[in-house]
Amino acid sequence: xxxxxxxxxxxxxxxxxxxxxxxxxxxxxxxxxxxxxxxxxxxxxxxxxxxxxxxxxxxxxxxxxxxxxxxxxxxxxxxxxxxxxxxxxxxxxxxxxxxxxxxxxxxxxxxxxxxxxxxxxxxxxxxxxxxxxxxxxxxxxxxxxxxxxxxxxxxxxxxxxxxxxxxxxxxxxxxxxxxxxxxxxxxxxxxxxxxxxxxxxxxxxxxxxxxxxxxxxxxxxxxxxxxxxxxxxxxxxxxxxxxxxxxxxxxxxxxxxxxxxxxxxxxxxxxxxxxxxxxxxxxxxxxxxxxxxxxxxxxxx
Amino acid sequence: xxxxxxxxxxxxxxxxxxxxxxxxxxxxxxxxxxxxxxxxxxxxxxxxxxxxxxxxxxxxxxxxxxxxxxxxxxxxxxxxxxxxxxxxxxxxxxxxxxxxxxxxxxxxxxxxxxxxxxxxxxxxxxxxxxxxxxxxxxxxxxxxxxxxxxxxxxxxxxxxxxxxxxxxxxxxxxxxxxxxxxxxxxxxxxxxxxxxxxxxxxxxxxxxxxxxxxxxxxxxxxxxxxxxxxxxxxxxxxxxxxxxxxxxxxxxxxxxxxxxxxxxxxxxxxxxxxxxxxxxxxxxxxxxxxxxxxxxxxxxxxxxxxxxxxxxxxxxxxxxxxxxxxxxxxxxxxxxxxxxxxxxxxxxxxxxxxxxxxxxxxxxxxxxxxxxxxxxxxxxxxxxxxxxxxxxxxxxxxxxxxxxxxxxx
Numbered sequence: 001x002x003x004x005x006x007x008x009x010x011x012x013x014x015x016x017x018x019x020x021x022x023x024x025x026x027x028x029x030x031x032x033x034x035x036x037x038x039x040x041x042x043x044x045x046x047x048x049x050x051x052x053x054x055x056x057x058x059x060x061x062x063x064x065x066x067x068x069x070x071x072x073x074x075x076x077x078x079x080x081x082x083x084x085x086x087x088x089x090x091x092x093x094x095x096x097x098x099x100x101x102x103x104x105x106x107x108x109x110x111x112x113x114x115x116x117x118x119x120x121x122x123x124x125x126x127x128x129x130x131x132x133x134x135x136x137x138x139x140x141x142x143x144x145x146x147x148x149x150x151x152x153x154x155x156x157x158x159x160x161x162x163x164x165x166x167x168x169x170x171x172x173x174x175x176x177x178x179x180x181x182x183x184x185x186x187x188x189x190x191x192x193x194x195x196x197x198x199x200x201x202x203x204x205x206x207x208x209x210x211x212x213x214x215x216x217x218x219x220x221x222x223x224x225x226x227x228x229x230x231x232x233x234x235x236x237x238x239x240x241x242x243x244x245x246x247x248x249x250x251x252x253x254x255x256x257x258x259x260x261x262x263x264x265x266x267x268x269x270x271x272x273x274x275x276x277x278x279x280x281x282x283x284x285x286x287x288x289x290x291x292x293x294x295x296x297x298x299x300x301x
Numbered sequence: 302x303x304x305x306x307x308x309x310x311x312x313x314x315x316x317x318x319x320x321x322x323x324x325x326x327x328x329x330x331x332x333x334x335x336x337x338x339x340x341x342x343x344x345x346x347x348x349x350x351x352x353x354x355x356x357x358x359x360x361x362x363x364x365x366x367x368x369x370x371x372x373x374x375x376x377x378x379x380x381x382x383x384x385x386x387x388x389x390x391x392x393x394x395x396x397x398x399x400x401x402x403x404x405x406x407x408x409x410x411x412x413x414x415x416x417x418x419x420x421x422x423x424x425x426x427x428x429x430x431x432x433x434x435x436x437x438x439x440x441x442x443x444x445x446x447x448x449x450x451x452x453x454x455x456x457x458x459x460x461x462x463x464x465x466x467x468x469x470x471x472x473x474x475x476x477x478x479x480x481x482x483x484x485x486x487x488x489x490x491x492x493x494x495x496x497x498x499x500x501x502x503x504x505x506x507x508x509x510x511x512x513x514x515x516x517x518x519x520x521x522x523x524x525x526x527x528x529x530x531x532x533x534x535x536x537x538x539x540x541x542x543x544x545x546x547x548x549x550x551x552x553x554x555x556x557x558x559x560x561x562x563x564x565x566x567x568x569x570x571x572x573x574x575x576x577x578x579x580x581x582x583x584x585x586x587x588x589x590x591x592x593x594x595x596x597x598x599x600x601x602x603x604x605x606x607x608x609x610x611x612x613x614x615x616x617x618x619x620x621x622x623x624x625x626x627x628x629x630x631x632x633x634x635x636x637x638x639x640x641x642x643x644x645x646x647x648x649x650x651x652x653x654x655x656x657x658x659x660x661x662x663x664x665x666x667x668x669x670x671x672x673x674x675x676x677x678x679x680x681x682x683x684x685x686x687x688x689x690x691x692x693x694x695x696x697x698x699x700x701x702x703x704x705x706x707x708x709x710x
Contacts, residue, residue, distance in 0.1 A: 123431065125431040125435055127429070143424050144413075144414065145417040145420050151349065152514050152517075152654075153514065157350060157517075157656055159349075164342040166336075166340040248658070250516075252516070258428065260512055261430055264512060265428065265509060268502070268506070279494055283490075286379065286490060
C-alpha cells in the first residue's frame with residue numbers, strides 16, 4: 001500500500017514537473033484511460049434474450065457474491081418490478097412488454113456500460129477508476145475514499161455503494177470480469193448465456209455484426225445501436241426492437257459525459273495562469289492601497 | 302472617533318440558551334456515533350440513486366458559502382485597505398475558521414472511508430472537480446488557521462502561565478509565540494492574498510461539481526455558468542453573514558450594535574446581489590428555462606422562493622435608505638440573503654438532483670437532520686467560547702490606545 005502510494009506520488013510529480021517545463025501534453029499521453037483500437041466490447045441483442053437470468057447467477061458466482069441456487073432463477077415473478085444493479089447484484093435483467101407480440105416480452109440486461117469517456121474516471125477525487133486497454137472501466141479499492149462522487153457523475157446510475165458497511169464500504173459495479181479475461185476466459189455472463197444474446201469481441205467487429213443484423217432484419221430492429229455514440233461511445237452495445245427510451249434506457253446525447261465539466265475545470269486552471277494572475281492582481285491592489293494610505297497619513301502630518 | 306479594540310468578552314459561559322444548544326449538539330453526536338458503528342445507510346436516507354444528502358448539500362456546500370465572510374472581509378479590510386471595517390474582520394475570521402473546520406469534519410463523516418481522507422494529497426486526478434475543491438479547502442483551512450494565529454499570540458504573549466510541572470515550558474512557549482508573531486507580521490500579506498485566491502477558486506468549483514451530473518440535474522439549475530453563479534452568490538452572502546452574526550453577538554452579550562459600520566457594509570451588498578440576480582435571470586432567459594416556472598411543482602416553487610426571498614426582497618431592503626440604516630432592517634435583509642444562499646445550495650445539490658431509476662425521492666432522515674443541527678449548535682458554542690477567551694469582538698474603548706495587533710486579522 002505504502003509502496004503503491006509512493007510510486008503514484010512520484011508519477012504525479014513527474015507529470016507536474018513535465019507540465020511545468022511546458023510539456024503538458026504528456027499528461028494526455030499518459031497510459032491512463034488509453035483507448036485502444038482493439039478494445040473489447042459486448043453486443044447485447046435484446047431480441048434474442050429469453051430472460052432466463054442465468055447471467056445474474058454466473059455474475060454473482062464469479063464475484064463471490066451470495067446467491068440462491070440456480071433453479072430459483074427460473075422464477076419470473078421478479079420481472080414485476082424494475083430492478084437496478086446493487087452492491088449485491090452487479091447485473092440484473094428487466095422485462096418490458098413487446099408492442100408487436102405479447103408472446104415475446106423484451107428482456108434487457110443492465111450493468112456498467114464501460115464508457116469510452118467515463119464520467120466516473122473524470123470525476124473520481126483520487127483517480128480510483130481507470131479505463132483499461134481492453135475497454136474495461138475498473139475501480140481500485142486501495143485508492144477509493146468512499147466519497148460517492150462517481151455515483152453523482154455516472155449518466156447510467158450504475159456504481160453502487162455498500163451503505164450498510166461501517167468500516168470499509170466498497171463501490172460495486174461490473175468489472176468486465178477483468179480477472180477472467182486476463183486469463184483468456186470469457187466474462188462469466190457471456191460464458192453462461194444459453195442463447196448467445198450477449199457476445200464478446202472487439203468493439204469494431206461487434207459494431208459490424210450489429211450493423212449487419214440491422215441491415216439483414218430491418219423489421220426486427222430499430223435502426224440504432226445504443227452505445228455506438230451515446231456519451232462518446234460505450235463498450236456495451238445494445239440492439240432492440242423498441243425505441244431504447246421506451247425500455248428504460250436513459251436519454252443521453254453523444255457528447256462525452258465529463259465534457260463540459262472538464263472544459264470548465266481546465267479553463268479555470270489553464271496552466272495555473274488564472275489563479276496566479278488573480279494573486280498578482282490582488283497583490284498589486286493591496287500594494288497600491290497601502291501606498292495611498294501611507295501617502296495620505298504623511299500629508300496629514 | 303472612539304477607538305475599537307478587540308478584547309475577550311467578560312461573561313459567564315453557560316446560559317439557558319447555551320444549555321439548549323449543548324443538548325442539540327449532544328443529540329447530533331449520538332447519531333454520529335451510530336453512523337460510525339452501523340454505517341452510513343443505518344443513519345441516513347441515502348441510497349444508490351441519492352449518493353449525497355444534506356451532509357454534503359447543507360453542511361459542506363452551504364457551509365463553505367456561508368463562511369465566505371472570511372475572505373470577503375479580508376479583501377475589504379486588508380486588500381482594499383478600508384481601515385474602518387477592522388472591527389468586523391476578526392469575528393468574520395473566527396466564523397470562517399470554525400465554518401471550514403466543520404466543513405472538513407462534515408466531509409469526513411460523509412466519506413465511506415474517513416481514514417483515507419489524506420489520499421487526495423498523494424493520489425491526484427487533475428480532471429476531477431472534487432479533487433480541486435478538496436485540495437483548495439485543505440490549503441485554505443491552513444491559511445485560515447495561520448491568519449488566526451496573531452489573535453492567539455496577542456492574547457498570550459507575556460501571559461503564558463501553564464500550571465504544575467508544565468511551568469518550565471512557559472518561557473520557551475512565550476519565545477515561540479514572539480517568533481511566530483514577528484514572522485507572521487512580515488508575511489501575513491502572502492496568506493491574506495492566498496486566502497482570497499483560494500476562496501475564489503473553490504467557491505466557484507463547488508458550482509462546477511454538479512455540472513458533471515448533466516441531465517440528472519433539473520435545467521433550472523443545471524447551467525455551464527454554475528461556477529460563476531456560485532462565486533457571485535458566495536461573494537454576496539459574505540457581508541450579510543457578517544452583519545447577521547455581528548448583530549446576534551451584540552444582542553447576546555448586551556453590547557451596542559455597530560450599526561454605523563454594519564450599514565456601511567450593507568450598502569455594498571446591494572450591488573453584489575444585483576450582479577448575482579442579473580446573471581441568474583440572464584442565464585434563465587438565455588437558456589429559456591423560464592418555461593419550467595409555468596408549471597406548479599416543487600422545483601418551480603423552490604426556484605421562485607430562492608429568487609424572491611433570497612435575492613429580490615433583501616435587495617429591495619438594502620436599497621432602501623431608511624431601512625438599511627436600522628439594525629432590524631439590516632438583520633432581516635441579511636437573514637434573507639443567508640437563507641437564500643442556503644436554499645440555493647440545497648436546491649442545487651438536492652432538489653434539482655433527479656436521478657433516473659429513482660425508487661424513493663430523497664428526504665433527510667431524523668439522524669441526518671440531528672447531525673447537521675448538532676454541528677450548527679457546536680459551531681455557535683465554539684464561537685461563544687472563543688470570543689470569551691480571545692480578543693475577537695471589538696468593544697468601544699476610549700482610553701486604550703490602538704495596539705499594533707488591532708490592525709491585523
